[in-house]
Amino acid sequence: MTVIxxxxxxxxxxxxxxxxxxxxxxxxxxxATVATPDGRMRPASPSERAVALQNQALISHVLYCAADTDIxxxxxxxxxxxxxxxxxxxxxxxxxxxxEVDCNExxxxxxx
Numbered sequence: 001m002t003v004i005x006x007x008x009x010x011x012x013x014x015x016x017x018x019x020x021x022x023x024x025x026x027x028x029x030x031x032a033t034v035a036t037p038d039g040r041m042r043p044a045s046p047s048e049r050a051v052a053l054q055n056q057a058l059i060s061h062v063l064y065c066a067a068d069t070d071i072x073x074x075x076x077x078x079x080x081x082x083x084x085x086x087x088x089x090x091x092x093x094x095x096x097x098x099x100e101v102d103c104n105e106x107x108x109x110x111x112x
Contacts, residue, residue, distance in 0.1 A: 004064065004098050008038040012063070012079035014071050014086075031076060039065035041079070044102070052102065057087050063101040067091060077103060 014035040019027040044052070044059045052059040061084055063077055071077075075086040084103035091099055 005038075005066070007064070008040050010039065010041065010079050012037055012039050012041075012065070012077050014069070015076045015078065016072065017074070034075070035070040037065040037069040037071075039063050039069075039079075041077075041084075041103075048102075052087075057102070058104050059087060059102045060084070060105045061103045063099075063103055065099050065101065067096045067098055069099060071099065071101060076106075077101070083107075 013033055014037065015031040016034045017029055018032045020030055021027050041061050041063050044062055048062070049059055063084070065071070071086060071089060073086055073088060077084045077086060082105060084105050086101055086103055088102045089099055090102075091097075
């Protein structure tokens with residue numbers, strides 16, 4: 001166990017849009033679970049938000065999780081009763097240590 005592993009305080013669900021055949025020659029899209037990592041979500045700092053806006057992205061949170069987590073841009077992360085869209089993924093120092101995942105919080109239909 002590394003030091004950052006001890007900071008992971010929640011379990012999250014990573015889902016990815018997948019296509020399912022509909023049996024009539026077509027397909028439908030659905031979200032399928034691809035990973036359930038432990039991690040730590042924190043609000044993005046004002047400076048991180050400013051940099052993201054210069055790149056035409058709106059970052060609201062950063063997820064920290066293990067480097068071997070199956071997560072890609074466009075995935076959704078759910079946990080703590082909230083959902084975030086994955087915007088980008090960084091591996092600091094390329095040490096196979098952990099990932100920093102830039103996310104934007106989304107609200108599901110029916111939520112205030």
